[in-house]
Amino acid sequence: MGAKTLASFTERYHELTKYNPHTIDKLGPVHWDHQPPAFKAISSKVKIDLLSRLQSVMDHLEEGPQISSSPEAGLENIARLLFFTLGLTARLGDQGGGDYYLRAAPSAGGLYPTEIYVAARNQSGLPDGLYHYHSLKSALIPVWQGSFWADLKHYFLGHPAIEASSLIFLFTGTYARSAWRYKERAYRRILLDTGHALGNLLEVCRYAGLDHSLMGGFLDEGLEELLFLTAKEEFPLLGIAVGPAGMLPAQPGQHPGEPPAEAIKHLSSGDAMQVQQNACERIRSEKTLRAPVSAPCGGPAFAAPKDFNVLKTILSRRSCRKFSGAPVSLEKARETLAYAFRASGEAWCLAPGRLEFHLVALNVDGLEPGVYRLDAATLELAKKRPGDFKSETYFMCLGQDLASECAFALVHTADLASLVEAYGDRGYRYACMDAGQIGERINLWAVHQGLGSSGIGGYYDDQANELVDVPLSHGILYITLVGVPDE
Secondary structure (H helix, E strand, O other), X not given: OOOOOOOOHHHHHHHHOOEOOOOHHHOOOOOHHHOOOOOOOOOOOOOEEOHHHOHHHHHOHHHOOOOOOOHHHHHHHHHHHHHHHHOEEEXXXXXXXXXXXXXXXXXXXXXXXXXXXXXXOOEOOEOOEEEEEXXXXXXXXXXXXXXXXXXXXXXXXXXXXXHHOOEEEEEEEEHHHHHHHHHHHHHHHHHHHHHHHHHHHHHHHHHHOEEEEEEOOOEHHHHHHHHOOOOOOEEEEEEEEEEEOOOOOOOOOEOOOOOHHHHHHHOOOOOOHHHHHHHHHOEOOOOOOOOOEOOOOOEOOOOOOOOOOHHHHHHXXXXXXXXXXXXXXXXXXXXXXXXXXXXXXXXXXXXXOOEEEEEEEOOEEOOOOEEEEEOOOOOOEEEEEEOOOHHHHHHHOOOOHHHHHOOEEEEEEEEHHHHHHHHOOHHHHHHHHHHHHHHHHHHHHHHHOOOEEEEEOOOEHHHHHHHHOOOOOEEXXXXXXXEOEOO
């Protein structure tokens, strides 16, 4: 970035975690024998079984949502919402003779650093309390019993959805599970992975006719204490209130963090860089809160066809490992984007209007190869660079054949200085999770159309900027590839 002064830690963190073709081999090897456990250890002997609650939905998957808005369906609903968000969907054997598990949402390297907790009250079949979702056991593990709504209302800064809801999902991230492989860049991957899981949860809520409200602004330390989290090991990322249609109030937008000059005072130079980034994003109780930031969320309305069953689609979704290189029609490409960016009911994005998108068309019937700027609000494509960029896309994505054999690549970017100006360093958290959500929506619709998709979180950052012709002040947050799978 030349001699430019980096005004926020977000800009510094993003700059220093870029991949560069001249230095990527200096990151060091991955020590496969030191991989952290894939699942959180259970200290409680008490567990509430969820597996038995899933049988009926599997037996009747073709018949409809199978998720009710009735309070009487409490534990049944919770089991199904959790399973289709981040439940185990496949078990594979690894080369060492152990088991390797796939889940409902994609994850970089299959590491799954996202954890889910549930706050529940007045739910049939479940005592009021806070619970950890243990996907391997398909069970809820009690953290606290009793009502904690007063605490949650305080920690979530008086968000109106707390009072109106009786079910809240709390997403957290774990550094070690991802940093073991991706080192300082791991925080970026964790945010994207959490966005994938969030995308699933919101799609299932819509399918079932449930309201949701995203709560990204909260007192981080309060939730850490409530959930017994060790701040530099596991950290809260997001709350999602869920309720019957018409029960939750409209969202007021998301709270920003402190101005960068204040946030950077809380850094400890001895911490890993990703821990420092998270420290800059924290909202602290002793500080005067900045007003929530809100804006319209989503593009044109899009009506999914009656034969679209999101539960079946989630179960059959897998990241495509090889594309055939065959073309995809412009109609299918537009339909995929329409689903990914559609406005539907409650706001689904955390930093609306802060992401920008470019489409690299490699083999789209009806669209000249080249780089296009995508207006997410209208889905209009504006040509920026004509030409065949297969070799550039291949190189940008670390030499993965997927990148040259796909039909198109969607590049998610953000003007980091503008993002931080609106949200403080916390905006990086919001924007990356939004990118993950959009990527997961693309995954689901691609599967529905018989296409394949794959999210790319590892790429040469500056080369991506050059390809889509945006300044280096714009961070490349994510790349989503779509094409015809090679079966």
